[in-house]
Amino acid sequence: MDFLTLIPSFGGLLFTLAAFFVALLVIVFVHEYGHYIVGRWSGIKAEVFSIGFGPVLWSRPDKHGTRWQIAAIPLGGYVKFLGDGDAASVSRGADVAPEEARASMHSAPLWARSATVAAGPMFNFALSIVVFAGLVMVRGVATDPLTIADLPPTPYAQNLAIGDQIVGIDGQATPGLDDFGAFANALPVQSILDYEVLRDGQSRIVQDMHPYPAMVGAVSPESAASDAGLRAGDFILAVDGEPMDAFSELQAVVAAADGATVNLTIWRDGVEFAQELTPRRTDLPLPDGGFETRWLIGISGGLWFEPATRALGPWEGLTFGVERTWFIITSSLSGLYHMITGAISSCNLRGPIGIAQTSGTIAAQGLTSFIGFIALLSTAVGLLNLFPIPVLDGGHLVFHAYEAVTGKPPSDGALRIIMTVGLALIGTLMIFALSNDLFCP
Numbered sequence: 001m002d003f004l005t006l007i008p009s010f011g012g013l014l015f016t017l018a019a020f021f022v023a024l025l026v027i028v029f030v031h032e033y034g035h036y037i038v039g040r041w042s043g044i045k046a047e048v049f050s051i052g053f054g055p056v057l058w059s060r061p062d063k064h065g066t067r068w069q070i071a072a073i074p075l076g077g078y079v080k081f082l083g084d085g086d087a088a089s090v091s092r093g094a095d096v097a098p099e100e101a102r103a104s105m106h107s108a109p110l111w112a113r114s115a116t117v118a119a120g121p122m123f124n125f126a127l128s129i130v131v132f133a134g135l136v137m138v139r140g141v142a143t144d145p146l147t148i149a150d151l152p153p154t155p156y157a158q159n160l161a162i163g164d165q166i167v168g169i170d171g172q173a174t175p176g177l178d179d180f181g182a183f184a185n186a187l188p189v190q191s192i193l194d195y196e197v198l199r200d201g202q203s204r205i206v207q208d209m210h211p212y213p214a215m216v217g218a219v220s221p222e223s224a225a226s227d228a229g230l231r232a233g234d235f236i237l238a239v240d241g242e243p244m245d246a247f248s249e250l251q252a253v254v255a256a257a258d259g260a261t262v263n264l265t266i267w268r269d270g271v272e273f274a275q276e277l278t279p280r281r282t283d284l285p286l287p288d289g290g291f292e293t294r295w296l297i298g299i300s301g302g303l304w305f306e307p308a309t310r311a312l313g314p315w316e317g318l319t320f321g322v323e324r325t326w327f328i329i330t331s332s333l334s335g336l337y338h339m340i341t342g343a344i345s346s347c348n349l350r351g352p353i354g355i356a357q358t359s360g361t362i363a364a365q366g367l368t369s370f371i372g373f374i375a376l377l378s379t380a381v382g383l384l385n386l387f388p389i390p391v392l393d394g395g396h397l398v399f400h401a402y403e404a405v406t407g408k409p410p411s412d413g414a415l416r417i418i419m420t421v422g423l424a425l426i427g428t429l430m431i432f433a434l435s436n437d438l439f440c441p
Helices: 005-043 098-103 109-141 177-185 222-229 245-257 315-339 350-363 367-385 392-408 412-441
Strands: 047-061 068-081 148-150 165-169 193-199 202-208 235-239 264-267 271-277 280-285 290-297
Touching: 005 047, 005 068, 005 109, 005 264, 005 350, 005 367, 068 193, 109 367, 109 392, 177 280, 245 264, 280 315, 290 315, 290 392, 315 367, 350 367, 350 392, 350 412
Parallel strands: none
Antiparallel strands: 047 068, 165 193, 193 202, 235 264, 264 271, 280 290
16 A cells, blocks of 8 residues: 555544644633632632643642643543542542631532532533624624625626625515525525616616525535535536526425435536535424434535625624524434434434544634534533533532532432442443444444
8 A cells, every 4th residue: 555645634634633632622621710710719729720631741830729730631621629539529538637628629618619510511601602702793794785795706697796785686675684594595496586786876677696596605514515525615506417596496406315316516616527425314403492304415505695794792792602502502402302212313422533523624614613613512511511410510510409408418428329320321421422423324
């Protein structure tokens, strides 16, 4: 075998691993910093703040007596508080001097311990909200009425012009932006439509393509389109020789193929080429919390022109960030429920290999996409840690709730048994997710 042929794959692997570890580093640091800083504010002393597990590669103490360190296995992190018997707070047997009891994780007031435990997931959610808010504030939102800011190259002649305000299409007045998607999808599926525009203060009718043509707006990671190398901005001119005039038409043709391979004629930067893709069964979350299973090639559509945008204020941005984070939480819980009931495939649960592959794919799409993925993954990590499983933060919060009701914490013996069960559950879940990475399509 020629060693040189392995270099591109090796480079891709390094890029994927680098993207994965960068995403993990950011998320783990924010999660553990939440535990650390709220614990410190609550009067609980942190002895160790570690990124990674295993042998220590670097460490430095700070003025508060906390040793900050980087360890050799970069697959997580922990904060070891005063009184913790180990990094996971599994043991309560560590000796603490009486004068330091208040600063111990296990002798501090219940409110301080609960706040410290809950802070990790809450900081993950806060990171997601801030990132989503920042991204939408930087991007802005389309102006109303819809105005053309730029016209990228397309395979068709263009009659719209930069600065045109679109006030009607096919004889119908364009609605507000919230309703524009449904309005556009209801337009006739044909290659040319009449646009009523305001240009230089005057109304005129021009003809141009459907606002949502069969164009690749974005490519989903780990999809048929991603594996085939499709890119945002590609135009799909035909499927199995049949011309495509609108994205909705493309969706219908792919769905009708019922999983059979389709042959696409693609236009990219003035060049046409053919590409075969085999749709994959995909479970999609619905706005009402349910799921639907469809055959997809892994692309989403979009406007073929760049709309003019307006800046969002901090309140609008934060509102968007909260709504986006809440949607990820609710759709994740719904997905888990539907997997347990068998309504959707358990292959939707992915492990470290799948997450790493997705990290690399999205990082290759650009910095903005990668930052958005970190926000999405941060929400998932925060939610996972709130599950009421011993060893996880949610399990510790259940112990604290028990203590609040009974007036005393679970016994050391009970904790050891419960923690062992929790570790077994987490181990089983990780093995299951890893098997999905290896054997699911």
